Amino acid sequence: xxxxxxxxxxxxxxxxxxxxxxxxxxxxxxxxxxxxxxxxxxxxxxxxxxxxxxxxxxxxxxxxxxxxxxxxxxxxxxxxxxxxxxxxxxxxxxxxxxxxxxxxxxxxxxxxxxxxxxxxxxxxxxxxxxxxxxxxxxxxxxxxxxxxxxxxxxxxxxxxxxxxxxxxxxxxxxxxxxxxxxxxxxxxxxxxxxxxxxxxxxxxxxxxxxxxxxxxxxxxxxxxxxxxxxxxxxxxxxxxxxxxxxxxxxxxxxxxxxxxxxxxxxxxxxxxxxxxxxxxxxxxxxxxxxxxxxxxxxxxxxxxxxxxxxxxxxxxxxxxxxxxxxxxxxxxxxxxxx
Amino acid sequence: xxxxxxxxxxxxxxxxxxxxxxxxxxxxxxxxxxxxxxxxxxxxxxxxxxxxxxxxxxxxxxxxxxxxxxxxxxxxxxxxxxxxxxxxxxxxxxxxxxxxxxxxxxxxxxxxxxxxxxxxxxxxxxxxxxxxxxxxxxxxxxxxxxxxxxxxxxxxxxxxxxxxxxxxxxxxxxxxxxxxxxxxxxxxxxxxxxxxxxxxxxxxxxxxxxxxxxxxxxxxxxxxxxxxxxxxxxxxxxxxxxxxxxxxxxxxxxxxxxxxxxxxxxxxxxxxxxxxxxxxxxxxxxxxxxxxxxxxxxxxxxxxxxxxxxxxxxxxxxxxxxxxxxxxxxxxxxxxxx
Numbered sequence: 001x002x003x004x005x006x007x008x009x010x011x012x013x014x015x016x017x018x019x020x021x022x023x024x025x026x027x028x029x030x031x032x033x034x035x036x037x038x039x040x041x042x043x044x045x046x047x048x049x050x051x052x053x054x055x056x057x058x059x060x061x062x063x064x065x066x067x068x069x070x071x072x073x074x075x076x077x078x079x080x081x082x083x084x085x086x087x088x089x090x091x092x093x094x095x096x097x098x099x100x101x102x103x104x105x106x107x108x109x110x111x112x113x114x115x116x117x118x119x120x121x122x123x124x125x126x127x128x129x130x131x132x133x134x135x136x137x138x139x140x141x142x143x144x145x146x147x148x149x150x151x152x153x154x155x156x157x158x159x160x161x162x163x164x165x166x167x168x169x170x171x172x173x174x175x176x177x178x179x180x181x182x183x184x185x186x187x188x189x190x191x192x193x194x195x196x197x198x199x200x201x202x203x204x205x206x207x208x209x210x211x212x213x214x215x216x217x218x219x220x221x222x223x224x225x226x227x228x229x230x231x232x233x234x235x236x237x238x239x240x241x242x243x244x245x246x247x248x249x250x251x252x253x254x255x256x257x258x259x260x261x262x263x264x265x266x267x268x269x270x271x272x273x274x275x276x277x278x279x280x281x282x283x284x285x286x287x288x289x290x291x292x293x294x295x296x297x298x299x300x301x302x303x304x305x306x307x308x309x310x311x312x313x314x315x316x317x318x319x320x321x322x323x324x325x326x327x328x329x330x331x332x333x334x335x336x337x338x
Numbered sequence: 339x340x341x342x343x344x345x346x347x348x349x350x351x352x353x354x355x356x357x358x359x360x361x362x363x364x365x366x367x368x369x370x371x372x373x374x375x376x377x378x379x380x381x382x383x384x385x386x387x388x389x390x391x392x393x394x395x396x397x398x399x400x401x402x403x404x405x406x407x408x409x410x411x412x413x414x415x416x417x418x419x420x421x422x423x424x425x426x427x428x429x430x431x432x433x434x435x436x437x438x439x440x441x442x443x444x445x446x447x448x449x450x451x452x453x454x455x456x457x458x459x460x461x462x463x464x465x466x467x468x469x470x471x472x473x474x475x476x477x478x479x480x481x482x483x484x485x486x487x488x489x490x491x492x493x494x495x496x497x498x499x500x501x502x503x504x505x506x507x508x509x510x511x512x513x514x515x516x517x518x519x520x521x522x523x524x525x526x527x528x529x530x531x532x533x534x535x536x537x538x539x540x541x542x543x544x545x546x547x548x549x550x551x552x553x554x555x556x557x558x559x560x561x562x563x564x565x566x567x568x569x570x571x572x573x574x575x576x577x578x579x580x581x582x583x584x585x586x587x588x589x590x591x592x593x594x595x596x597x598x599x600x601x602x603x604x605x606x607x608x609x610x611x612x613x614x615x616x617x618x619x620x621x622x623x624x625x626x627x628x629x630x631x632x633x634x635x636x637x638x639x640x641x642x643x644x645x646x647x648x649x650x651x652x653x654x655x656x657x658x659x660x661x662x663x664x665x666x667x668x669x670x671x672x673x674x675x676x
Contacts, residue, residue, distance in 0.1 A: 314432035
């Protein structure tokens with residue numbers, strides 16, 4: 001059974017394994033540098049559905065189907081599913097997953113949702129509350145644009161600090177026991193909300209970087225580990241601006257992650273060629289990068305011990321219109337393979 | 339450490355206790371039949387804030403403060419907080435709770451959030467993952483109206499089946515150990531999404547009743563208990579229509595809860611005198627009724643063994659505009675006191 005190490009970090013005892021995972025992305029993501037890692041790339045923003053929102057729900061459905069296939073499991077094997085997304089009232093998750101009849105606990109961590117849902121799925125399996133559990137998330141550029149920003153038809157210009165919401169999603173399935181040659185979860189760190197007063201909704205990286213710095217610092221303090229103990233420290237979707245700020249913020253605490261840091265928002269796109277400004281964002285960004293590049297490289301043992309820190313911005317258009325700042329949160333999962 | 343009893347239900351081993359709780363409501367709720375049970379009744383919809391949304395965030399802040407006071411704890415004692423609300427991107431929770439620096443896991447279960455966050459808080463304390471944990475939720479009539487329905491100024495008429503969103507909230511604090519003379523959690527049942535195709539957004543009771551019936555049936559099957567084993571079976575916010583349907587649906591499965599069923603949406607208001615149509619609704623409805631009437635009656639030992647089943651409708655205005663049905667979910671918590 002999992003137990004606390006310090007104030008923020010929990011160590012698993014049975015090292016639950018990721019026995020299944022699935023990733024799905026859209027057109028632009030499928031033309032990026034990770035194109036050979038994704039399970040499915042769909043080539044029409046609607047993916048055969050009548051609305052973008054229904055296409056996003058389908059991303060969640062199919063990510064779970066893919067993960068079940070890889071794990072050789074059926075829906076009835078999964079005791080609980082943790083899922084969330086960016087849409088108002090998290091409809092991608094409820095509509096995408098309602099058909100599976102799996103006990104469901106909806107999560108809202110904005111773009112930190114992949115880590116949050118995986119963290120809870122891990123703790124449920126490690127504590128014997130579930131034999132198998134799943135974590136799912138998604139985002140869709142076209143849904144996010146019209147919900148958070150402008151109608152697509154408006155063609156609004158964006159600032160250089162703005163990020164491009166990834167169309168995509170990911171799902172992981174955790175097993176209650178450690179399985180040979182599968183990636184395992186060793187530690188998780190629950191984030192706390194950080195708010196340094198950033199109010200620019202076109203600069204999410206700056207709003208989220210302090211929370212990523214805090215969570216990484218909490219993890220390192222709780223476990224007494226050092227950045228060089230890890231093959232890679234991969235943040236959720238800080239993009240160019242947020243990644244720069246994260247490295248600077250941690251340097252001020254005497255922590256240097258510049259050697260092994262990377263960011264899902266930077267890995268997803270070729271920011272020099274693809275028109276995505278400061279990089280990718282959205283729940284589906286870290287979700288699909290984790291469930292493609294990262295887990296496949298781990299299965300190949302190219303990387304064996306990583307920190308995955310998905311980062312979320314907890315504002316809404318309403319809070320921004322009312323002059324509110326942008327609270328950030330980041331949750332951490334330490335994944336290892338021998 | 340908690341363990342599974344059947345497919346949907348988990349039994350706690352240490353029977354975590356509710357050591358603190360707090361409830362806050364607005365004007366209309368404060369004129370209803372439960373007025374003497376709430377901790378705070380505010381008499382201005384804005385509660386001194388500039389917007390309704392900021393007032394709702396303050397409900398979460400103050401509910402937690404109240405619960406901490408009752409538990410004689412400080413924020414630093416709480417290892418993790420589970421919180422959610424109805425607002426887009428759950429801003430009441432993130433803005434209301436960001437100042438406490440407590441590790442935070444945002445939940446989205448619509449009006450089932452009180453049971454969902456309490457369920458997770460219970461499992462974390464029972465499994466040793468937290469010494470103390472909290473579950474918080476809220477809703478605000480004025481925020482919900484303008485987000486889900488019409489601007490308040492429009493003065494739209496409502497159908498008789500419509501419910502009135504409660505302005506209010508609640509917070510519970512769970513202790514890792516069983517404390518004498520405090521209410522304890524014995525079982526929790528995680529709900530699954532149910533969708534019988536109801537599309538009328540003015541009839542949430544009908545949309546949620548099947549999920550409440552399913553969760554209650556799962557609990558009774560898993561634990562081999564009967565409705566008469568409980569002093570009260572209290573659903574979240576089914577209102578008049580949903581409560582009638584729940585009782586009828588369960589009768590068809592041979593389960594009669596008509597003798598001891600009640601509903602937070604019916605308890606909150608005097609539906610014969612207060613203009614609330616089919617009753618109360620919103621996350622804050624079951625949240626504030628639990629954290630006032632129910633827990634105070636348990637502390638007085640007027641009721642000693644209850645089922646609390648908060649019910650949620652997982653749609654959004656977007657899904658309804660796109661012709662979607664209304665998926666429902668209900669989570670159950672069994673609370674006892676000796």
